[in-house]
Amino acid sequence: MKFEAVLFDCDGVLVDSEAITCGALRDMLQESGWTLTLQECMAHFVGHTVRNRRDLIEANTGQPLTDAFMDEFYRRRNLRLDADITPIAHIHQAVQHVFDACQGQIACASGADRFKINLMLGKVGLFEFFDGRIFSGHEVPQTKPAPDVYLAAAAYLGKDPKRCLAIEDTPVGVTAGVAAGTTVWGYAAHGQADALRAAGAAHVFTCMSELPALFTAA
8 A cells, every 4th residue: 555644634634614614704704894705715814824824814804803702703613513513424434444445644733723633633524533643733843835734634643744644625734734734635515626736736636425435546
């Protein structure tokens, strides 16, 4: 087998969370004076942390991005995720196949905070696959597009990043995986295939039902 471990992004790869999170953020930005559609909000923020887009937010709201704003955003986000989070279609079968093929050498390498990752994976029944092998971009020196979270996951598993496969759905995430030295496959369910390839994805697929066969053939 070409790959010794598989490192999954979380938002948009394991769970269908990005519209939920951006919905909460869009509402708060509107209250602060910046009106966006959900699609516009997602274009600005998917793949990024809110704090990493501080300059953009402050330029468009005319207000500082405060800890109080972030606390309220997390509160609203978590309530919506708890109520509405769903798994990506076919992800349970895909993860089970990869888990078995790799003898459990998989990890979740996300730019999100750990509370959010644990909440979402628990709600959709995926936590058991990743328990003890969850890595948050909030807990490394730099989050994506820096490679730190992927390097941390590979190091914990004792694998050379060059022998690891990363699964990502955003150009920011692909950039991080490539910088870490992993092979990155892009999951392009929303028409972003060209952007993922441009960021360095070695292969792009559009449905998680494809992953088991792709992985077996690799």
